Amino acid sequence: xxCVLRLGHRKARxxxxxxxxxxxxxxxGADKVMLSGERDDAVVESxxxxxxxxxxRFSARYEKNWKKALRGFKGTTVHLTMYGLPxxxxxxxxxxxxxxxxxxxxxxxxxxxxxxxxxxxxxxxxPHSEVAALAVFLHExxxxxxxxxxxxxxxxxxxxxxxxKKFARK
Amino acid sequence: xxCVLRLGHRKARxxxxxxxxxxxxxxxGADKVMLSGERDDAVVESxxxxxxxxxxRFSARYEKNWKKALRGFKGTTVHLTMYGLPxxxxxxxxxxxxxxxxxxxxxxxxxxxxxxxxxxxxxxxxPHSEVAALAVFLHExxxxxxxxxxxxxxxxxxxxxxxxKKFARK
Numbered sequence: 001x002x003c004v005l006r007l008g009h010r011k012a013r014x015x016x017x018x019x020x021x022x023x024x025x026x027x028x029g030a031d032k033v034m035l036s037g038e039r040d041d042a043v044v045e046s047x048x049x050x051x052x053x054x055x056x057r058f059s060a061r062y063e064k065n066w067k068k069a070l071r072g073f074k075g076t077t078v079h080l081t082m083y084g085l086p087x088x089x090x091x092x093x094x095x096x097x098x099x100x101x102x103x104x105x106x107x108x109x110x111x112x113x114x115x116x117x118x119x120x121x122x123x124x125x126x127p128h129s130e131v132a133a134l135a136v137f138l139h140e141x142x143x144x145x146x147x148x149x150x151x152x153x154x155x156x157x158x159x160x161x162x163x164x165k166k167f168a169r170k
Numbered sequence: 171x172x173c174v175l176r177l178g179h180r181k182a183r184x185x186x187x188x189x190x191x192x193x194x195x196x197x198x199g200a201d202k203v204m205l206s207g208e209r210d211d212a213v214v215e216s217x218x219x220x221x222x223x224x225x226x227r228f229s230a231r232y233e234k235n236w237k238k239a240l241r242g243f244k245g246t247t248v249h250l251t252m253y254g255l256p257x258x259x260x261x262x263x264x265x266x267x268x269x270x271x272x273x274x275x276x277x278x279x280x281x282x283x284x285x286x287x288x289x290x291x292x293x294x295x296x297p298h299s300e301v302a303a304l305a306v307f308l309h310e311x312x313x314x315x316x317x318x319x320x321x322x323x324x325x326x327x328x329x330x331x332x333x334x335k336k337f338a339r340k
Contacts (some may be wrong), residue, residue: 015231016186017186020301023296023297026296027298029319044269060297082328083331083334084332085330085331085332115333120332123317124197124319125327126196126321128194129190129305132190132194132301133305134303135298135299135306147293151296153290158253161258163284164284
């Protein structure tokens, strides 16, 4: 079970970025997202809607107490931060982990996260985006195989197309 | 020269996502971002500030006429869309291109983009994020080497760290 924990959501500012984090978690092979910070049911609902329409068994929920969730997690916890150890140096140790929590923050991450997480991992040591860090991390973790993941029970399935839009089911 | 063209920016809604697109372009080895849609000097300025502080030669500017920029581009144009051909099937043909424009849309992409672009490429056929699509595309294009890119003339340089934050220069 690969779970993504999004920290520090702010309803007014992070609506779209948090939604992107959750959609990336789903599309790149995670099983679950927990949204922490300000409670935002609209984001959780929109993720559930996407999952229903596009298939798979991804789940999303609000987590009030992120510290408890992080401390109590049975598995390896990985915090993505530009201050961490380079992805390439760490990902080999992580591949094959059955239970992993991947933590991504919003603007300010509490200092405790750095000590509570088993690994602090950087996807470049440059400022960019938790959305991108999560995607590239999962892409490397799954060795690119997540790109072919099938999502069972989908209402919509796309057919790859050189030009325009094609649907296998709609 | 690898250039990223961000289409359809809306000042009110896309401020943070467009900023993430631009920061990802820089961090993952592109040379330039052009922001199209509603003019938003604050986003352009914030990218310039990051580049100054964190080094490298990345440039950012507003592009009023995206169609002209796309049509007039001397090189290969690649539109990232979940409707396109799978990344793995296309990226081999693209590696080594010296001049490439990578196009990412906001919510609605004009149909012309699909026909004007040389390649429509999907990073999964699932809905997620243009930020993630751009990161994983550039990561595959550069075969992961972009993760070690050095940014010359930086005011800040981070030192990878297992716990906490370390600076090589600040």
